[in-house]
Amino acid sequence: MELMAEGLGMQDTGVFRGMVHRDGSDELLRVNHYPPSLRPEAVGGGSTGFGEHTDPQIMSLLRSNSIPGLQIALQDGSWLPVPPDTESIFVNVGDAMQVLTNGRYRSVRHRVVAEAGEEVRSRLSMIYFGGPAPVERIVPVAGVMGPLEPKLYKSFTWEEYMTAAYKTNLATCRLEPFLLLQLGAEESPKDASELLLNAATAPQ
Template sequence: MHSPRLMAEGLGLDDHAAFARLVQASDSDSMLRVNHYPPRPEPGQVATGFGEHTDPQIVSVLRSNATSGLEICLRDGTWAAVPADDAASFFVNAGDALQALTNGRVRSVRHRVMVSSARPRVSVVFFAGPPLRERLAPLPGLVDREGGRRRYRDFTWREYKTSAFRTKLAENRLGYFETTAAATS
């Protein structure tokens, strides 16, 4: 998997294996998931297939059966449909763990799935997660660029998951791990 190395390089990190090490560990918490969404109930109707959320992991790599339904939330709060793609394309989401590791420089993507097609939607998603014991913290090379200001405190992946399971899907699950400096900026 070259994408973690490319992300580290693109962020200007000296340690190009900063992310790869986390997802390639033998005890990583990565998983593959298959989702099936039925066709829309009636012509012209739209239903929620999976409510708005951010993915918790470092990155998520998604491939669907060229059926519409995936939407992302733009900065102004409006929702934009991701066009269905007939080519063998993948959609890559930054997750909450990546947002914390990059000190907020890379933001996790709020998204949802709306059932709006006359045909069923099937998606296969690879969630690249770190080991449960892994301590996550903003990477020093990225904190230094912000004058040493950390937006997130250290936490383990297990702590994050435990906290996230106590919240509702649409809540800001990283909020619990923000520092006081992040909350006031």
């Protein structure tokens, strides 16, 4: 988290780490077991082991065995398999980090597909989720943003976010209720700032 803050040019590189290290922070370590699919039609294609979603937290760290199954969504809507690597830790940006960085880091949509077949073994993964305390206010960090850059998200507490998230389907974009300004797939926060400034200064 400190390296991510440093990469953004922030003077306070401990701001993200501090949210996870405070008393009452929403940290979780989970082990997932995905047995081979029993559906005959899954042979060669797989079936859903865990549906598409983004992680809510600031960051999640994943370690798995040598069995594939993890896939990430690309901008064109296609799914890219992530080869398993027992020597690596996969870092996922969560929804909270997307808000804190005003869209500079994007939470990655992903899913797990369970393969089928006589030779297929179970996939095991261990995931650490680093989230803030329920009372922590999630808002774009001032140290990230430029002087004329608009905030893309309104302020909310982690508890407010999770309460809203539990009322939605897994695949729903759970940040949508908190959006102030839509950020397109090809836009950067700088682009959005210029669009807003142009609109404000345009002749009426």
